[in-house]
Amino acid sequence: MDNRFVKGLLRDNPLLCLALGVCPALAVTTYAVNGLALGVITCCVLVCATLVSCLLGKVSSEKGQLALYMMVSAAFAAVADLIVKANFPELSAALGIFVPLTAVSSLVLSRAAFAVDNTPGEAVADVLGMGIGYLCAMTVVGVVRELLAHGSVFGAAILPGGIPSIALPAGGFLVLGVLMGVFKAIVGKKDEEEDAQA
Amino acid sequence: MSNSITFRGGVHPLHGVHEGKAATCGQAVIDYTAETVTIQMGMHLGAPSTPTVQVGDHVKLGQQIADPVGFLGLPVHASVSGEVIAVGPVQTILNPAAMAVTIKNDFKDEWVDGLEPLGDVETAPVEKIIPAIKNAGICGMGGASFPTHVKFAVKEGQYCDTIVLNGAECETHLTCDHRLMLEQSKRIVDGLRAAMRALDVKKGIIAIEDNKPDAIEAMRRAAAGREGVEVMPLMTKYPQGGEKQLIQVVTGREVPTKKLPLDVHVIVLNVGTAKAIADAVIEGKPVISRVTTVTGHVNRPSNLRVRIGTMADDLIAACGGISIPEDQVGKIVMGGAMTGFPFPNTTHIPLAKGNNGVVVYSEAEAVDYEEDPCIRCGRCVEACPIGLNPFKLKYFCDAGDMKRAGEWCVMDCVVCGSCSYICPAHRRLTASFKAMKDKIAAEARKGKG
Amino acid sequence: MKLHLTPAPHVHSPQTTRALMGNVLLALAPCAVAGVVIFGAPALVLMAVSVLSAVAGEACWQRLTGQKVRVNDLSAAVTGLILGMNLSPRAPWWLAVVGGLFAVVLVKGLFGGLGDNFLNPALAARAFLLVSWPRYLTTWAAPLAADAVSGATPLANPSGYTLGQLFLGNIPGSIGEVCKAAVLVGFVILLCTKTITWHIPVSLTLSTLVFCGLLGYNPIAAVLSGGVLFASVFMATDYVTCPMSTKGQLVYGVGAGLLIALIRKFGLYPEGVTFAILLMNVATPLIDRYTKRRVYGYEKEAKA
Amino acid sequence: MNILLFMIGCVFTHNIVFDRLLGVGDAGKDRRVEVAAVYGLAVCAVMTLTAVCAWAADSLLLTPMKLDFLRVPAFTLIAILISLLGQVCLGKVKPAWLEQLEGCALPVAANVAVLGVALMNAEAGYSFAYALLNGLCSGAGFLLAVVLMAGVREKLEFSRIPAPFKGMPITLISAGLIALAFIGFKGMA
Structure with a gap:
């Protein structure tokens, strides 16, 4: 039960190893705070959507299955969007449309599909592992990118200057790509074949 | 002009x-007749012929010593008159044990009768x-x-x-x-x-x-x-x-x-x-001799008219031997520099009908280059007379990808060597294509067989 | 008797990767000398730093990833020198180091070293520096001779300089690009040593001439100002990132010329050459795919 | 004139993949250039139709009735329906293309960019023309991005990329370098 959880964190980290939910990670992580916030939101939407779709159980056709997940996660994404707009207006301005876009995030859809095939206990552990793993990954990327771009971490200035172009989309791509490579090197994974069966 | x-x-x-x-x-051209000749049975493209003489027989010049085998078969004739001293496998340029007839020359050169x-x-x-x-x-x-x-x-x-x-x-x-x-x-x-x-x-x-x-x-x-x-x-x-x-x-x-x-x-x-x-x-005379160029680091580079089956060391001796010390000899090649076959550590190799030259290279000229990475300069693409894409084909051959090598027309490669010659990174392109062509041909034969 | 058994062919053309890169360095020499003559010592320091950082970066990366250190094929030195010549003489030294490392490690090393990258390392590094620190790369030092402290480049006020000045290069600009005469000398050297073919430089310069003319610039001044000539001779002809066939190279040149004119006319950055050639580098795999040659004995092109 | 600038902007300057960072995961998948072109076209079509229907649903239904928090589920539903519709008619018109999409067009609806464009139109309050153009040009931009990345991936097929960087990391770095080149279009629109 727990190795599933640990797996989600390290070996099969959704963002850095399985490359799920890459779009928001690129756009939002210019500041560590935003990265963390969207990580939390995505984690909540993921957990709720997966639990609900787990309860709803199997639907006949495979296409219908995917459509159902999308609707469920869309609903939760809308709810999350409302909550964020109500309580943290400046965060919602910063994250922009990426909060509602968690509806179609590949992370949410793939975990929901995975959850239905397994026992609820297994599904919960996996989802929690994945959710927390994604959250940590987003924060790490946010920290690194903010450090490189603005020389500060969570707002606290550390380095004098910074490489402004890292804040641009091009910089985001490069930082995330290099981080994924380095992470894979550290975790000792050869390449994507091994992820296939995760 | x-x-x-x-x-x-x-x-x-x-x-x-x-x-x-x-x-x-x-x-x-200088005429030269060696002491003994070793005539291979498989000098032509096709099944080797079967010898019809035994050790000890006396043969005349131009006498048939082997019968053709199969559609592509050819008769083989004695290129000297004399006594057959051996019928058995010998080391040739490509085949370590090829059937051949060795005849000791009696220098009478008396033609067999029955020529028409x-x-x-x-x-x-x-x-x-x-x-x-x-x-x-x-x-x-x-x-x-x-x-x-x-x-x-x-x-x-x-x-x-x-x-x-x-x-x-x-x-x-x-x-x-x-x-x-x-x-x-x-x-x-x-x-x-x-x-x-x-x-x-x-x-x-x-x-x-x-x-x-x-x-x-x-x-x-x-x-x-x-x-x-x-x-x-x-x-x-x-x-x-x-x-x-x-x-x-x-x-x-x-x-x-x-x-x-x-x-x-x-x-x-x-x-x-x-x-x-x-x-x-x-x-009405059969093929008993041919002109061969012996050049490179030999004392007297020249063209020799020699009998089919003359040994390479006799050829080199006829040109005054190798002009550089033996440890400095890098490579000896049967044929020209672009398509010739390297000698395997011995010069005791018989000459076949299709061998047109023996060239001796020094150590400096025969450097074993190490393959550097391809810099995609496009010189091999420009050099290929058939219009293939050697640098891409090399990747497929290295990866053993026969399907895509076939799609990119590796079978049309004439193995001329231009791409390997021109490649600044010393990549062995021609050798890879030759190996892949043999592999695909073998696969096709196995499939058909 | 010990004989080598290596397969045919047994002779090899004298041109090796190292010799080709040596030719490029030789062709760059006139521009480097001109840059130092015009801008003095800081130009020399910058070029040296960027070459060193590129070479050191490549050596460390190759040792780090356990490859054989291939720095002696001079490709890192060429990248470093070209990058150094793209900077303005007043740029700080660390800019050259960051650019050198970015070029050699991120654009080339991560993709597998020489021959595996799809963007020209020096050009990508220049774009990265231009985007990160625009002020270093767009405020120009005046040449030693003139007194104007930071006069605008010919791109900023095209009418400010006579064609003669533009050609000889005592105008503000980056180290290697200013003296067009030196670039032409380099071009001739590269052609004579058969290192490059005329297709890309000529097609790029002509298409820039035509499209800038169409968009209302004085064509000659447009070509002589900014880095068009230098880039078309040294950066666009980088083997790894330009198309293989001559037909593809002509398409590449014309496309780059068009983009240069568009970016100069409508774009934010005055100097369109860097991004134009980078965009054509990105399109090169597609150009290669659709300019394949007919194989002997076939009616139409081989399947892509 | 500014319509033309807006269009150029959507395709090049604010390219959906390299600047607005939507649909990166789907653009980066390993496919041959032909398959990439077909996938790009499919996404472009679905994106345009979705943008139009979303605009209609939003301005006629949701905003007047203050239900704009239902935008996300509504647009997702629209995207699903359109992609199913698209799959049916594609099956009739060009079945060969359908195989290249692995027989199911639904993943196209799951593409982040499709929903992203619809939401962008709604939040920016674009008129019908701009919403349509945004959908169409962003779709064209996505097609351009997917084909370019497929071309680059094919060129890198035999590159000696270090093992941990194979697959998605090197794709992201390539996309980053392409995005660096696309910055050249900045200021055009």
């Missing part, structure tokens, strides 16, 4: 030093020419060693309207064809006429690269007045002598993929083969 049309791609190996031919192209000369080529009975060619054991002397009578076998529905004599000799170091054209020009034109009459062909073109002006002159004089024979000078560029490139430049036609020259109504013959045809028709 030179023909301005040329084929796409191609390279100019050793262009600065007259393609490595300066040492031997000016000297006349057909007289002058213009009057010889047409239907007898091709059987005479087969009985003389003639195969391509340019290096391919394809049995000539099979090349002349024109199936119904096919026809041939042009015979091209390949006097291009674009390979480096080799000057045997050049000397042959200077000294035997009339005999070569006779051979061409014999072939033209045998196949009822109206046009015969002798193609010679323009780095051999004296040969062009000599052949023009010999061809003057002969019906339908003309000489065409060509631009000097390797691999002009390749069958496909020669047909493209001389006749403007392109051999479709997986087809033979006969499908575009052309037959290509080497000048040496034409001379052998003339000997067979006029004097």
